[in-house]
Amino acid sequence: MRPRSLMFTLYGDYIQYYGEEIWIGSLIRLMGEFGISEQSVRGATMRMVNQDLLKVRRIGNKSYYSLTDKGKRNIEDGVRRVYSIKNHKWDRLWRVLTYSIPEEKRELRTQIRKELTWLGFGLISNSTWISPNPLEEKVMDMVREYHLEPYVFFFQTDSIVSHENEDIITRGWDLEKIENEYKQFIQYCEARYEEIKQAIYSGTLSNRECFKERTILVHEYRKFLFKDPGFPLDLLPQKWSGIKARELFWKIHQLVSNGAVQFFEECYQPAPDNEVLPNREGAINPFLGINVHV
CATH class of the missing domain: 3.30.70 (Alpha-Beta Plaits)
Incomplete structure (x- = not known):
């Protein structure tokens, strides 16, 4: 995982529900779970500050990072697209x-x-x-x-005279490639779903492992936001694998969310003047409050 991309995942899936701010030490610990060094975390945060995605405030000798308005727009759009249901019909435009x-x-x-x-x-x-x-x-x-x-x-x-709609789609997007990548994601998720379900029922899946599973799941699924154009149902091929991939994503997410949030809370340290009550329900279930596109 690249530090910046992982940081977006952490802010979108966890930090935004806890006052939108985190101590750099907590961030280092959380990202260390994925093999990212302290130096890389500090470098990534400073680059994001320079890009006006994060802002920093210091209390004593500690630094706390939160999203700028620009960063929030990026996060909110990504979260909405990951967790919303898209089944709208095409308006023919x-x-x-x-x-x-x-x-x-x-x-x-x-x-x-x-x-x-x-x-x-x-x-x-x-x-x-x-x-x-x-x-x-x-x-x-x-x-x-x-x-x-x-x-x-x-x-x-509402009309492109020189080409049929099918030609436009073929020209603009490689749906076959996206379909194949969804199938790979499904293959991975089907195996992990059964393993995780058994581990949870047997009580052998730790909160730390739940956190890693959920974060990796969201991180990998987010990649499809750069590939899948989110077509209306009218324009999708029959038996589009993106629908099954989303269903599996939801199933695994719900299995590991409670343990994942508990581990996050073990690592998270708010600023001493942060009096915002955490929205734990939202952190466990980000599907709540997300607009559904019909």
Whole structure:
């Protein structure tokens, strides 16, 4: 696991429910469970501070890290997409974004590509991205955040004259590759589900192991947010493996959540002036309070 990616998982799955702030010592202990050194944790936190994703405050000789507004937006969007149920029908509209960003702003161009990929857009031709999902608000937030108004055009269309919808999908996304990766995830989860279930029933699965299982599960499932565009059901292939993968994710998550949260609480140390009551129910079951897309 890369430190920054793991840190996003920890903030989204645990820390946000405990006052949104954590002592660096607790973070070092938690991330050490996955073989990440203290030096790597400290380096990752400072880079995230420099990128305006984290902010730090010091009390005595201790440092406490919390998310900035920018960091919170990233976390909230990721959590919502991991835990929400997507079974909406297509409104028959394509969202199309084109841009022409000067070469001297190529770093900005690279960042916009990452943002569009994260949102589930597919690249159908040079600098032309498309999605069937209602992402107008998120795209316009991105345009305003990066001051892209001079460089982009963003519009809707209910008809693409030159190509059938199937052609557009084939051009923009490799659904066969995503399907195969879901099958690998399912194969792993099916085996782990039976093993974990037996270990829990026999009382041999520790809280520490529950924490590692849940964190790895969420960490691995989050990767599909960069691959699966989250199509409406109308556009998905029959027997789409993403549906079964989500069901298995939920099953394992619920098995290990109670023990995982208990281990987190053993490691977590709040700031002495943090009077926010932890939302333990939310930490155990992040599915609560998540909007369901119908």
